[in-house]
Amino acid sequence: xxxxxxxxxxxxxxxxxxxxxxxxxxxxxxxxxxxxxxxxxxxxxxxxxxxxxxxxxxxxxxxxxxxxxxxxxxxxxxxxxxxxxxxxxxxxxxxxxxxxxxxxxxxxxxxxxxxxxxxxxxxxxxxxxxxxxxxxxxxxxxxxxxxxxxxxxxxxxxxxxxxxxxxxxxxxxxxxxxxxxxxx
Numbered sequence: 001x002x003x004x005x006x007x008x009x010x011x012x013x014x015x016x017x018x019x020x021x022x023x024x025x026x027x028x029x030x031x032x033x034x035x036x037x038x039x040x041x042x043x044x045x046x047x048x049x050x051x052x053x054x055x056x057x058x059x060x061x062x063x064x065x066x067x068x069x070x071x072x073x074x075x076x077x078x079x080x081x082x083x084x085x086x087x088x089x090x091x092x093x094x095x096x097x098x099x100x101x102x103x104x105x106x107x108x109x110x111x112x113x114x115x116x117x118x119x120x121x122x123x124x125x126x127x128x129x130x131x132x133x134x135x136x137x138x139x140x141x142x143x144x145x146x147x148x149x150x151x152x153x154x155x156x157x158x159x160x161x162x163x164x165x166x167x168x169x170x171x172x173x174x175x176x177x178x179x180x181x182x183x184x
Contacts, residue, residue, distance in 0.1 A: 010035065010066035012104040014095040015085065022057045025090035032084055035066035039112045044178070046158070064104055136184040137162060142176065148184055149174070
């Protein structure tokens with residue numbers, strides 16, 4: 001047997017947390033020596049009539065837990081005891097498929113971390129917020145629901161300018177709330 005097969009690595013499990021308590025669960029698991037990973041999503045929310053950027057969990061109610069194991073993605077050779085996880089505050093339990101714990105591949109965790117590293121904020125950005133001039137958009141709600149247009153520009157945090165082709169064939173600018181459009 002070669003020595004590389006016994007190098008410590010991480011096996012990643014999925015942990016279910018109490019609603020809106022993912023950050024506390026992550027902190028509590030980290031204090032116990034585990035490596036919790038809570039991917040965050042940067043999105044826009046309207047609060048008291050004002051749009052603001054908000055960081056929220058990418059998978060609400062869940063986080064990933066890295067546990068030291070003898071071989072990558074091998075739950076049979078876990079070197080770190082995972083029993084304290086179930087009694088951790090704010091944690092409801094570990095996700096299972098029958099008698100086996102749900103395992104996430106290290107490559108998938110690495111891909112999530114790479115997506116976070118692409119942004120300056122260290123969070124995954126909501127793709128609904130990324131519009132470039134000329135992008136095809138669909139109006140998903142409101143009086144113009146179902147029409148297609150072209151994104152022109154942002155008008156602050158809450159509104160956008162979309163170009164719509166009217167019956168006369170000309171493009172006309174229409175201002176609308178950002179939450180009424182999506183990429184076509």
